[in-house]
Amino acid sequence: MTPVIFEHVSLAVGGRTVLSHADFAIESGEFVGVLGPNGAGKTTLMRAMLGLIAASTGHICVLGANARRGNPAIGYMPQTGHAAGSLRLNGADFVLSAANGHRWGRPWAGTVERKNAVWALESVGASELAKRPLSELSGGERQRILLAQALLGKPELLLLDEPLISLDPSNQTAVVDLVKRLQRELGITILFSAHELNPLLGSLDRVLYLGNGQAALGTVDQVITGPVLSRLYASEIEVVRVAGRIFVMSRGHDVETSEHQHDV
């Protein structure tokens, strides 16, 4: 089964169209890097798959059904590192709060929820880490806790929104390696959005590049090319490969790196 199918999908946020009549399909078990400049619609795309934003045209099919809110087969890691970072709550209770956390009635988590949370924390190797309060964890450690939370309910599709944001290079590598391992061991389809392509090179199977209301899905060699990116950035783009790394340049500037600096 193809986990994600977009057919002529247009998405708009606050009257602004971020995606216009896009068609693509993500295959089962793929690791897809979602890239593109700020405001290109990476978060919007994920929120649409989660059923939080309706498509203005076309049809989004996720795991064999229409995109809808509350689909337990989708794991989601939103961009909320800042909020969680100030909590004096331990990681285990934080993860547990999301285990069937939508259920009304009983005020405490049950045995099934507890087992689930323990499994999720073990899967990311954070069982010991989870005993400490979130406020005392490093950025990389906190991302592992958030990743565990996204794994609750053993999802088939994992949507990770900018997990590398404000991490140093070694922590970025650690997070990407961990996600790669989860993809292999659990057979999950992964959409991983990022500002920069290079930390994901070697781990991703295909790239979904967004920009200028369009989407391009393909291998790195198919998508990260001057002609394709020039169309997505709506300006002259040159792709430079140096020592196994790829730089997307516009008039001599590295567009991905400068995007990243704006955001911090």
Next chain:
Amino acid sequence: MFDYDFMVNAFVAAGIVALVAGIVGFFLVLRGQTFAGHALSHTGFAGATGAGLVGIPPLWGMVGFALIAGIGMGALGERLTGRDVAIGVILALSLGFGLLFLHFYTSYAAQAAALLFGNVLAVDQPTLWGLLGLGIVSLGSLAVIARPLLFASLQPELAEAKGVPLRLVSLMFMAIVALTVAACAQIVGVLLVFTLMVGPAATAVRLTTRLGLGVALAAALALAEAWLGLTFAYYSDWPTSFWITALSSGAYFVSLLPRRISSTIIR
């Protein structure tokens, strides 16, 4: 001390309110909505004085006004977070209305101090039943919404994706806070509801990183502070509300100490 009916009433009333305030207050602190809770108590003041005008018990006037304001704030939902200015304006307006109602109903003016700073020793039997009812409704509803509320407070985007109706949860919680505030104001007054709702919860959050323990600790601290406050007031003849605020803030400051000392040593 327990030979007097009014002291027994005061202990029972303070006990009920402290447990409810401690537990509801924990979620209020966790959500970072303490200022909104404070504003609700001020709308309660307008309600209580307004109730005097139309001749119904102040407790129910307070419940009514705080509930309307709470549901209004809850309906604004997550947009309310950080809206300190708007909340502050509503807070001031409510006190203004309270003053206006007092102006029209001058014989009630003597009650103003009791409304603002509490008068737990004057709690009568009907009020006691009213507090018990408010407490059961507050804690009962909180138990029903506790997990979605916690999820929505800690991870709103994820909770929304998993199907938690954020606005409904926020609205229901603010209604619960309104009921708790109204009950709490009977003990320590509208100006001092922080002392039972926020003080113990803030202390508990400093003392433990565990969620369940934090809730239990907040309730236990609020109960201890309320009962000790009453006891000290009985023997010293100073106001109960003063003693409760002193104990509540004292416990909070002590909870700050060990961390500061330990972090200095580590540095």
